[in-house]
Structure formats: C-alpha cells, structure tokens
Amino acid sequence: MDFGLSEEQVLLVDGARRYVEQTSDYEARRKAVDSGEAYGAARWQQFAELGWLALALPERHGGLGGSAVDYALLVEALGAGLMLEPLVPVAAAAMALVTAGGAGDLPSAVAEGSARPVLAHGEPGSGGLLTFVESRAERSAAGWRLTGAKSLVLGGAAATHYLVSARTSGDTADDAGISLFLVPADHAALGRRDVRLTDDSVGAHLAFTGLDLPDAALLGPESGGLPALREGMAWLQLGLHAEALGAMDKALWTTRDYVRTRRQFGTELSTFQAVQHGLADMAMETELSRSMLLRLLSVFDGDSAERDRTLAAAKAQFGKSGFFVGAQAVQLHGGIGMADEYLIGMIFKRLLLLRNLHGGPDMALGQLTQD
Numbered sequence: 001m002d003f004g005l006s007e008e009q010v011l012l013v014d015g016a017r018r019y020v021e022q023t024s025d026y027e028a029r030r031k032a033v034d035s036g037e038a039y040g041a042a043r044w045q046q047f048a049e050l051g052w053l054a055l056a057l058p059e060r061h062g063g064l065g066g067s068a069v070d071y072a073l074l075v076e077a078l079g080a081g082l083m084l085e086p087l088v089p090v091a092a093a094a095m096a097l098v099t100a101g102g103a104g105d106l107p108s109a110v111a112e113g114s115a116r117p118v119l120a121h122g123e124p125g126s127g128g129l130l131t132f133v134e135s136r137a138e139r140s141a142a143g144w145r146l147t148g149a150k151s152l153v154l155g156g157a158a159a160t161h162y163l164v165s166a167r168t169s170g171d172t173a174d175d176a177g178i179s180l181f182l183v184p185a186d187h188a189a190l191g192r193r194d195v196r197l198t199d200d201s202v203g204a205h206l207a208f209t210g211l212d213l214p215d216a217a218l219l220g221p222e223s224g225g226l227p228a229l230r231e232g233m234a235w236l237q238l239g240l241h242a243e244a245l246g247a248m249d250k251a252l253w254t255t256r257d258y259v260r261t262r263r264q265f266g267t268e269l270s271t272f273q274a275v276q277h278g279l280a281d282m283a284m285e286t287e288l289s290r291s292m293l294l295r296l297l298s299v300f301d302g303d304s305a306e307r308d309r310t311l312a313a314a315k316a317q318f319g320k321s322g323f324f325v326g327a328q329a330v331q332l333h334g335g336i337g338m339a340d341e342y343l344i345g346m347i348f349k350r351l352l353l354l355r356n357l358h359g360g361p362d363m364a365l366g367q368l369t370q371d
Contacts (some may be wrong), residue, residue: 003294009073015050016077024081026343029200031085038157038194038202039085047087048113056235057094062108068300071235072242072293080351081325082343085203086118086155088239093163094115096232100180100220106161117161117182118208119232120150126360130233131226132173136209137181139168143215146181146208152357154236156204157194159185163232164208168223180225181217183208199350219296230304237311238300241293244322244354248286251329251347255279260331275332282328285321292317312367319361322351 005013006228023043032040047053056071057063075088086239096119097103126132135148146166153162162183170177183190191207220228256279259269269275296314299306326348330337337344356363 001320005147006043006071006121009070013073013077016052016074017080019046019050020078020081024083026082026346029082029084030341033200034043037084039155043083044085044116047085047112048111052087053090053113054111056091058098058112061098062111068238069297070234071296072238075239075242076246076249076293079243080250082199082247082346086116086158086201088236088243089118089155090116090159090230091239092236093119093161095235096163096180096228097219099231100225101304102216102219103182106182115160116155116158117163118153118159119165119229120153120156120162120183120235121165121229121233122151122153122358123149123183124151126359128363129173130230131175131178133165133167133178135164135166135174135320137168137179137213140212141213143182144213144217145214146183146211148208150206152195152197153204153206154201154357156192156206157202159204161185162206163219164206165225165229170223175226176277177223178229179222180219180228182219183211183213183217184261187211199346200354201353230308233358234300234307234311237315238296240357241289241296241314241318241356244318244351245286245289247291247347247350247354248282248289248325251325251344251351252279252282254347255282255329255332256342269332278328282325286323289318289321309368312364315358315359315364316368319355319364322355326351 019303051064052074055074057067059065071091078087090110094107095115099109106115106117110117123132123134135146136149137144137146146164148166150164162185164181164183165178166181167177168179189209189211191209193205195203195205197203200307219225259275262269292314296310298311329344330348333344336342339345
C-alpha cells in the first residue's frame with residue numbers, strides 16, 4: 001500500500017484542517033448545543049459547496065467518485081473539530097443507497113446537501129450484531145406495513161429520511177430475510193424521540209407501529225437487503241474510526257501544549273518524567289490506531305470476509321486506544337480536564353461514545369475469536 005498522498009489528497013486534508021481551525025470554535029459549539037441545535041444548517045451547506053458530501057459517491061449519482069482513503073482523510077481532519085453535523089452517518093447511508101439501488105435521485109440530493117438520509121438499524125438487545133433484526137415488514141393493501149423499533153440512530157434528529165432494516169422473512173438473527181425500506185422523516189406514523197448523547201450530539205430512537213409504506217419504499221430485492229446494509233455499516237464504521245483518530249490526535253497535541261505551559265512546583269509539567277511517559281504512551285496508542293486504520297483501508301475494497309474481520313479488529317483497537325488517550329489527556333490536565341467548558345473533557349466524551357457504539361470493543365473481540 002502506498003502511504004504517500006496525492007496532490008489532490010494533500011489539498012483535501014489542508015482544506016479540511018483550515019476549515020476546522022477557522023470555524024470550529026469550541027465555545028460556539030457549546031452555544032449551539034445549549035440552543036438545542038441538532039446540526040448547523042449553514043455549515044451543512046458549506047460541506048456541500050466544498051464537495052465533501054459528494055466525495056465518496058460515484059459520479060453517476062452526482063458524486064466525485066472519491067475513494068475510501070479520500071473519505072477517511074477528510075473525516076480524520078474534521079474529527080479534531082468535534083463536529084455536530086452528521087456527515088459520517090449520511091455518507092454511510094448514501095453508500096447503502098447506491099448499493100441497494102431504487103432510491104432515484106436521493107444520492108444526488110445528498111451530494112447537493114438537500115437530503116440527509118441515515119441508517120436506522122440498531123435495535124435494543126442487538127449487541128452490535130449486524131444480522132439482529134426484530135423489526136418486521138409485512139405486505140399490506142398500501143404496499144408494506146412496518147412494525148418495530150430502532151435505537152440510537154446517529155444523526156437521527158437531523159435526518160430527512162431513514163434507511164430502515166426490517167425482516168420480511170426468517171428469524172431474528174438470520175442472514176437471509178432482511179430488507180431495507182426508505183422512510184421519510186416526516187411520516188405521520190413515525191414515532192421519534194431525540195436523545196442528547198454523551199458528546200452533546202443528537203441521536204434518535206424510532207418506533208414504527210403499523211407504519212404504512214408504498215411498494216416503492218422497498219430498496220433492492222425483498223429479503224435481499226443485507227449486502228447494502230453491510231456496505232453502509234462498513235462505511236459508517238470506517239468514518240467513525242477516522243473521526244476517532246482525528247479526536248485522539250487533537251487530544252495528544254492539546255495535552256502536549258498544555259503541559260509545556262502549565263507550571264507546578266516551580267517548573268513546567270513537561271519536565272516531569274511521569275508526564276513525559278504519559279505523553280509517549282498517548283502517542284503510541286494514537287499511532288497504533290492510525291496503523292489499524294491504514295490496515296482497514298488496505299482491505300476495504302477487497303474480500304468482504306477480510307474486511308469484516310479487519311473492521312472488528314479496528315473496533316477493538318480504537319476502543320482500547322481511544323479510551324486510553326482520552327483518559328490520559330484528562331489525567332494530565334488535572335481538574336480542568338473534567339470541565340464541560342474545556343475542550344479536553346468533550347474529546348474524552350466523544351471517544352467514549354465512539355468506543356461504545358454498535359456493541360463496543362468486547363463484542364468486536366468476540367467476533368474475532370469466533371472467526
């Protein structure tokens with residue numbers, strides 16, 4: 001694998017980093033959270049104008065045809081800004097739409113910034129298992145009737161559409177029998193409860209009680225939605241890992257700068273060997289995670305079984321390293337690291353959230369031992 005960046009990739013990363021430096025003020029983020037904003041509409045349109053929403057989409061769907069590497073580079077750079085906007089969930093849903101087919105112009109609308117579909121897949125009790133689906137869809141006079149519930153839908157409060165997984169056949173954890181349905185966020189029979197997550201982003205719990213959909217809401221073949229779901233969840237995990245790496249990097253260098261200026265016992269904290277070792281350990285865990293992300297990118301477009309194994313390994317690595325880096329950053333900052341008014345505490349909260357999504361590292365290790 002060539003680890004060098006192309007000229008276009010260098011420009012992409014530099015542009016994203018400048019955007020974070022110029023617009024991602026932590027105090028402004030706190031004010032947006034206090035106002036109840038689920039996401040910044042103006043910032044979302046800026047993402048569209050910069051081409052970020054179109055980056056990974058194929059050109060035939062109005063995208064730029066970028067690679068998984070391009071996408072990961074972008075999200076890593078943005079991860080330092082702790083963005084509230086659901087770029088990663090929307091990008092993942094868009095790739096699932098492209099794989100499933102039948103979504104018309106919706107992927108193009110994603111690229112333009114006018115549509116924000118997200119995956120609604122996780123359910124209470126799933127433990128992160130991809131094929132665990134209890135929600136069901138049955139034939140009705142209108143086309144389909146959907147019943148069930150989805151929990152902790154990332155980006156759910158800002159979504160215009162939901163890609164809902166539901167069983168049209170089979171038992172709860174069967175590979176076969178899963179279908180994907182496109183549900184408008186303003187559907188009258190859709191129950192939605194917004195939830196403020198650990199890092200102050202907003203997710204949603206969804207409930208479907210006799211929700212009627214037309215035949216056209218079915219994406220792809222009946223009971224054949226698993227490939228598109230798997231593709232979408234893979235892009236989601238890739239994005240979350242890249243975002244975590246950006247946050248870890250931010251925690252490392254912010255902590256380095258802090259201990260260089262904070263004085264205790266008549267000297268800078270950075271002169272103490274224990275502090276130096278703590279920073280070295282943070283750097284090591286960050287680079288271990290970077291190596292795992294590179295490994296994931298090297299197999300992302302290849303054999304699906306190898307990709308699934310590497311996704312599980314990445315989940316375990318990022319869960320371990322992200323927690324360590326965040327906790328160590330708080331430790332080296334002391335009491336101020338626990339304050340909501342300071343960036344480091346929120347980075348730790350973000351890393352905790354990313355660690356525990358979709359089953360957490362223990363579930364990922366269990367998958368690896370089964371393989």
